[in-house]
Amino acid sequence: MFSLTCDSSLEFFPYCEHNRSTRWIAAAATELNFTVRKGARVAIVSIGAGLGEAFLTTKQVDIAIVGGAMAGACLALSLAQLKGPNGERYQVALIEANEVNGTRHPGYDSRAIALAAGSVDTLKGLQLWSAIAANAATIERIEVSDRGHFGGVAMTAAEYDVDSLGHVVELERTGPALWQRLTESTVELYCPNALTALTQRQHQVELTLNDGQQLNAKLVVGADGTMSQVRQRLNIDLERQPYQQTAVIANISCAEHGVTAYERFTSEGPLALLPMSDGRYSLVWVQSDDEAQRRLALDEQAFKLELQQAFGQRLGLIEKVGARASYPLALCKAERVHHHRSVLIGNAAQTVHPIAGQGFNLGLRDVATLVEQLDVALQRQQDPGDYAIVQAYADSREDDRSRVTGLTDGLVKLFSNSSRLMALGRNCGLLSMALSPTWKRQLAHQAMGWSRKRT
Numbered sequence: 179m180f181s182l183t184c185d186s187s188l189e190f191f192p193y194c195e196h197n198r199s200t201r202w203i204a205a206a207a208t209e210l211n212f213t214v215r216k217g218a219r220v221a222i223v224s225i226g227a228g229l230g231e232a233f234l235t236t237k238q239v240d241i242a243i244v245g246g247a248m249a250g251a252c253l254a255l256s257l258a259q260l261k262g263p264n265g266e267r268y269q270v271a272l273i274e275a276n277e278v279n280g281t282r283h284p285g286y287d288s289r290a291i292a293l294a295a296g297s298v299d300t301l302k303g304l305q306l307w308s309a310i311a312a313n314a315a316t317i318e319r320i321e322v323s324d325r326g327h328f329g330g331v332a333m334t335a336a337e338y339d340v341d342s343l344g345h346v347v348e349l350e351r352t353g354p355a356l357w358q359r360l361t362e363s364t365v366e367l368y369c370p371n372a373l374t375a376l377t378q379r380q381h382q383v384e385l386t387l388n389d390g391q392q393l394n395a396k397l398v399v400g401a402d403g404t405m406s407q408v409r410q411r412l413n414i415d416l417e418r419q420p421y422q423q424t425a426v427i428a429n430i431s432c433a434e435h436g437v438t439a440y441e442r443f444t445s446e447g448p449l450a451l452l453p454m455s456d457g458r459y460s461l462v463w464v465q466s467d468d469e470a471q472r473r474l475a476l477d478e479q480a481f482k483l484e485l486q487q488a489f490g491q492r493l494g495l496i497e498k499v500g501a502r503a504s505y506p507l508a509l510c511k512a513e514r515v516h517h518h519r520s521v522l523i524g525n526a527a528q529t530v531h532p533i534a535g536q537g538f539n540l541g542l543r544d545v546a547t548l549v550e551q552l553d554v555a556l557q558r559q560q561d562p563g564d565y566a567i568v569q570a571y572a573d574s575r576e577d578d579r580s581r582v583t584g585l586t587d588g589l590v591k592l593f594s595n596s597s598r599l600m601a602l603g604r605n606c607g608l609l610s611m612a613l614s615p616t617w618k619r620q621l622a623h624q625a626m627g628w629s630r631k632r633t
Contacts, residue, residue, distance in 0.1 A: 239271045239366065240562055241552070242385055242395035244373050245402030246274030247285025248349070249524030249541045251356040253401060256304045256549045258363045262556045270365045271393055273385070275372040275402075278357045285403070286353025288501065289427055290452055290460035292317065292439065292535040293345045300546050309355050314345040315453050318437040321492075324593075346439070346452045346460065368393075373402075376411040378518045383563070397563035398520045399548070404510050406526035414522070415513040421590060423447055423507045424470035425532060426463045429454065430485075433494030441535075443593045444488055448533050451489070459493070461485070462532055470504055507531055509587050511579070515544075516572040519563035523548060528579055530586045533593070540582050547574045 241257060243250045254272045261267055276283045293301070293314070301307040320343055322331045335342050360367060368387060375386035382394045400408025409416065435457040442449045447464030454460050463485070465473070473481055482496050489496075510529040515522045524541030551571045555562050 236384075236392040236394055237271070237366075238269075239393055239395050240268040241397045241399065242271045242273060242383070242393055243399045243401055244273045244385075244408050245400065245406075245524075245526065246272050246276075246278065246357070246360075246367075246369060247283070247401070247403065247524075248291075248352070248356075248538055249526075249545055250274070250399070250401030251353070251360060252301075252304065252306055252542065253399060253523065253545045253548065254365045255306055255309075255356065255359055255363060256545065257552060258365050259305055260549070260553050260556050262559065266556065266559070267364065268552070268556065268562065271395065272360065272365050272367055272369070273371050273373060273387065273393075274367070274369040277370050278353055283353060286349045288348075288350055288429060288503065290346050290348050290429070290454055291538045292452055293347060294535075294539045295340060295342060295344050297539045297542050298342075298345055300542055304546065304549065306356075309359050310347055310352055311345075313351040313355065313455070314347045315455050316342045316437050317344040317346060317439045317453065318342055320439050320441070322441045322443075324443040342437075344439075346454055348454060348460075373407050373411070376408065378412075378520070383519050395563075396519065396561055397552075397568070400520065400522040400526040401524050403525045404529045406522065408520065409512055409522055409526050412517045412520055414517060417509075417511045417513065419509040419587070421507045421509070421531060422467055423464050423531075423590075424467050424504050425507055426461070426465065426470050426473060426502060426504050428461045428502045429458050429500040430461050430496055431458050431498040432496050435459070435493070440489075440492065442489060446488075448593060449488055450532070450535070451493070461499075463488070464507065464532070467506070474502055474504060509583060511583055514572065515575060515579070516568040518565075519568070521548060521568050521571055527575075528583055530583055531590050533589045534582075534586050536582050536586060540578070543578055544575060547571060 243254050246254075250272060254270055257268050257270050276285075278286065293310075298307060301310060318335045320331075320333045333343065368391065371391065372388040373385060374388050375384075376398070377384040382396055383398045385393045385395060385398065387393075398408060400406045400412070402408055430451075435453065437453055439453060440449075440451045446466060446469060448462075449464070450462045452460040452462075463473075473484060476484070478499050481502070482499055485499070486496050508529070509531060510525075512522055512527050515527045523544035525537070527544060528540065530537055530540065548571050551567050551574070552562050554560075555564065555567050560567065
């Protein structure tokens with residue numbers, strides 16, 4: 179027989195799979211044929227015959243973030259640092275469906291991303307740059323050209339009196355670094371856990387996870403990518419425009435290496451090389467779906483020859499091509515980025531073509547804007563899911579979202595058009611930018627993620 183003696187002060191949180199207390203309770207629960215939900219508030223009863231019983235209640239948090247890739251992880255770490263006038267802090271939960279273990283996580287795979295100088299400033303302001311800087315390579319020069327045509331633009335950090343135009347970070351190194359910070363923070367981690375149900379109530383949003391755990395949050399943030407479950411469960415429409423293009427990605431080694439990022443427009447699509455550590459470059463080669471499949475099937479030597487022909491000899495011979503991967507390209511834009519006690523950030527809100535390298539930079543501005551709004555709410559001791567907060571976030575992001583999605587879509591159409599007249603026009607444009615300090619400065623500010631001229 180078991181005598182029930184509840185002690186509601188005892189809690190267990192799933193910060194790692196090797197939490198001994200969590201494992202012990204789970205073992206006892208197995209013997210008694212009931213489920214213990216990791217992360218739920220647990221009341222232990224007296225022990226008899228080596229077993230125990232538990233009483234479970236739904237976990238209450240202020241903010242639940244669904245999706246633990248770059249945008250979600252940065253948001254969680256930023257919110258954990260906020261402090262109210264009397265030392266109050268948000269209780270933040272981060273829900274991630276995949277284990278964060280190098281390339282096993284789709285958001286932390288072998289890709290590299292370019293961080294604009296403005297994004298580095300943002301990360302410094304959020305006190306996150308130190309977790310990323312060790313894995314970042316500097317961009318001090320950017321060269322833009324159009325294969326087979328005159329015209330081109332080169333920009334250097336020295337021209338604009340800055341240390342760099344941006345940085346390149348490797349996702350498979352950055353992800354574990356961010357998650358190490360998360361395990362050391364006050365953020366409650368639910369990983370691996372998938373969202374299976376979302377119900378909006380007047381004063382909270384109820385979340386159910388795949389193992390039966392339940393959370394109530396005052397605000398839910400969808401940071402779960404282009405196929406966002408949060409967005410779908412909120413019934414927010416998604417505008418999707420396929421480009422019939424595929425990005426082939428790989429890490430390559432060349433005879434020469436430096437601090438220059440290259441973007442070269444070809445008749446098939448843009449080709450970008452971003453400098454990485456250890457003398458490598460990150461390749462993003464956009465091409466038609468059929469050509470991408472053909473090139474993915476080539477052996478390394480044949481692929482190198484075609485890449486060399488498309489890119490030229492700027493870096494000497496291409497010596498090695500690592501494992502190749504690909505993903506289809508489309509413009510995806512959520513009809514809205516807010517709902518009752520819910521907001522969307524990053525690729526859940528919009529996914530853009532990589533032609534201008536704006537994807538994560540745009541998502542990071544989502545993060546910074548939301549942190550700013552939630553900091554104001556904390557200082558005022560206001561409900562983080564209040565309508566005024568989510569509406570202010572949506573209003574603040576609308577112009578930037580529209581501008582960047584419109585810009586990238588326009589560039590795709592401009593540089594994918596093979597007509598001679600269009601080719602002449604865009605190359606005259608590149609030449610004009612090279613010769614005009616004003617136009618070139620505007621291009622540089624866009625590349626560095628600055629919305630206006632800095633003084």
